Amino acid sequence: MIISGILSPAFLKVRNILNIFWQTSYVGIIAIGATFVMIAGGIDLSVGSMVALLGAFAIEVVNKLGDNFLSVLVAILATYGLSVLLGLATGITVTKGKVPAFVVTLGGMAIYRSLVLNFANGGVYMSMSQKYSSIGMSFVLGIPFPMLIFILYATIAHIILSGTKLGRYVFAVGANETSAYYSAIKVDWVRIWTYVISGVSVTTSAILLSSMMGSVSSSSTGNGFELDAIAAAVIGGTSLNGGKGSIIGTFFGALILGVINNMLVMLNVAVYLQGTVKGLIIIGAVFLQNLSRE
Amino acid sequence: MRKFLAILLVALSVFIFAKFKIGVAIPAADHGWTAGMVWWAKYAINQYKNDPTVEFYLVTAREPSEQIAQVQALLAKGIDALVLNPYESAPLTPIAVKAFREGVFTVIVDRGINSKEYNTYIAGDNYMYGYLAGKYIAEKLGGKGNVVIIEGIPCSINTERVNAFKDAIKNYPGIKVIAQQPGYWSREKAFEVMQNILTKFSKIDAVWTGDDDMLLGVILALKQAGRTKNIILVGGAGEKHIVKMIMDGNSLVHVDFTYPPNMIATAINLAVMALKGEKLSGFYQKGIPREIILSTETITQENAKDYYFPESVF
């Protein structure tokens, strides 16, 4: 079925391939941040709600400041600033406060969502700015802007993870926190940084998504992103126990998820069975990986 | 002695100014339409803010068990009327029946319960909601063309609407449903699905989405693909941006069908009228009707301003 789908002419259209990249980029960028967190042995469940919160924040700032280039720039910078603060808060609560990451980010997931709902009364944040909306819909050299950012983002993340001290420390901390600590690595800060990276990734995704849609739905935007991001990382070979993983893996993990979603539509799979197909493919992908490793 | 008098006075005043207590229990806002319902519930309650004879308790739930607990708490407060939009039918039935048996005036809204033990039931018309959309598209296309269905979250309401839509187009053998995919009542999801469908099919004549939120996502995908010409778009439920587009004579959307979230406001009014012993004007009978199915109304450019509530969230 999958093979027939892949071979179908509709799938192979350039346009369709670009669409898959495009649609994947939002979760993919978040998954790249999640990869850092997971390699360091943590988990971030708050990313889905955070997309809504940060997207809404960016839209509201632009709406307040007016429809011009400067206000869009200010809004984007302010949103990155906010996400860094949220990442720091999460990281510090996890490390210095010794609350398990699962609990902190589960709490964050509930808090961010309820804040978004509260400020919008459950409704929608609409962007009134043409300038802002033009970001997410734009094309560069015929390539959708979000896709371009996704590839660029993955490249930078790959360099950080494999070529810098921080990247090496992320692996060390996730592989064996005690050994890392005895090796004079500031374990807490390494883990805090991973949550900051996760927050920055969420901002990137949130700005692309909210500017493309021109709106953020307080109730549904970002729903389920956390699980898709974790799934992408795991399909890409990141260990849920920490210490293992790669950006390249996550990049392709996210693309596989995108291909699955595309395939479900292309093959017009019946609604009720879509979950089954998706679930089986995810489990199968990880299973095959383990086989090939042995 | 003076103390005793004071207490007596307070007790008396409570007795004299006894209020009707009305509990309103609805699901929390998890997508546009439910957000609209929450907004309209607050709106209706706000109407009575200067009325000393009624007092409201509004609760919203994120899942059935939470709603059951909330209704139990409302009953414990001694409410006189209960306006309930059940999160799910089966689990909420026993507690609703219990309220009815305790003499609480029970108004069930939109989603029914598995029992006839209630005072009044008020709901939208899911069948006509789907049927009218199907009929409109079929007629507009002159009985021939390729139709895409983007439905909501798989559930019984959604199924009823989709089946009704198909009933309506059954009479037109030239109409073909070329794709039917879920958009989960989400703008982003609908956008993504429509993007994929657009690459697969070069000729699409009409798109019906289960609600207006998803229609907005579809419009975005069409604009992005540059395929906004010669396509008939129909959503539903009267979301304000879509209504505005119709009102302004937008070239993409010309019609919408209501499934009004403000039915909750009507239900609240019904409860107040029942407690105060008022009857519906034009009715010779004294009581509030047992069952009210609101008709699905068609929004067009001419009447759109009656359906446009810019301050509402939906």
Added chain:
Amino acid sequence: MDEFILETKGISRDFSGVRVLHSVDSSFKRGIIYGIVGENGAGKSTLMKIISGFLQPTEGKIIVDGKETNLNPLKAKALGIVLIPQELNLVDSLRVYENIFLGNEISGKILLRKKEMIERSRELIERFNLVISPLRMLSELSPAEKQLVEIIKAISKNARLLIMDEPTSTLSEREVENLFNLIKRMKGEGITVIFISHRLKEVKEIAEEIIVLRDGRKVFQGPAKDLSEREIAEMMVGRKLSEMYPEKPKPKENVVFKVEDFSSVDGKVKDANFEVHEGEILGFYGLVGSGRTELMETIIGIRKKLRGKIIFKGEELSINSPWEAKDRGIVYLPEDRKSAGIIEILESYKNTTLMNLEKHIQLLLKKSSEVSTFNSYVDWFSIKVRSPYQIAKTLSGGNQQKVVISKLVETGAKLFIFDEPTRGVDVNAKRQIYRIMRDLIDKINATFIVVSSDLPEIIGISNRVYVMRSGRIVAELQEKEISEKNLIYHATGV
């Protein structure tokens, strides 16, 4: 003729293709106390697990009561062969009698017969002159009492052959004496006891016959009374002790590191005062829980310091974390290599370079530079590794330890605090590690503080030794005063 209760004939055992036990013959008679000694990794535990049915031999046979038998844990239990592991199999939240009958409950048709179990427990306890109420919660007992409960539990299952793996490692002198009395009483009842310990003094005291294992081979079985401790030790390491250890270094006159009135917040270290000379190997000896590791962890900034001064190269230092210690040139080799030393799932070279990545950064980390650094240690320390990219987990214990040491040397530190540097390391690697330490003193002017429970080691390598007991330094022994007798005397206080 004495009947053998159990014999092993040509027992071998492989683990993933590596032979860890080579054709071991051994025999055990009824009512005799056996001591089994050998270095870490000599195969003691593997042999005991085979005898008690938890592991199957790759080759060879086991003969129980004259019949060749294939053992599994259940069958061994039925035959009265019981292994008491180092980690006791007791449940803290249950009472003593419940633990004794755990998995062996006496029950009526429906309900457990509590009274009967309590009575039976009391009888067993009294039979061995012990004073523990069967009704006490296990969590209220001391480690020694728990050990006794574990033994009673074994006896309650009609044990005929009781194997005790390092039973004394957490016990005080008096508790050891208690245990020995119990063992002797069991012998009186015809029970055979196999006693595993690395304390040769104890083995000599209790065992009638000794089995020495080295590198998976049995090198000796015979009566204990004819052997001196030194002879046993030499059989264990397989060479004259003098060959095991390099010549001791000649420390310089100057004091390079000094600790004054040092106490930790948790009370595990009290008023420690000591000094180290440049180029010296300073030993720290003490029983488990005497505060040696805790003192070192406080110095390195892992534990919170209550008060006290650290003076290094004439300068008073304030160290509150491992990275501050590293910056000052003081590094620590932790006691538990697996959980705190090596990072098992990382490649070997990444372990070596972890503490000094700055050296390999040219805008980004340069892998070739890291690998060449690693390779220089492969040569220097004779690290056996297939490639720099080999996952550290798959290295042997000794090679892992060498990698950890290379990581510490990479920091450019001058003071090395080694906590149990040769634990879980084979004899050969042990020799090499001592030589590496010597080499570091000569080549990079290093100074060592070595914490060890290994008596021959501490005697063999230290210039001086401090002995700790209950969180305090109780003695300082100069080179000529360092002997097993002196060390144990100060460590136990009796």
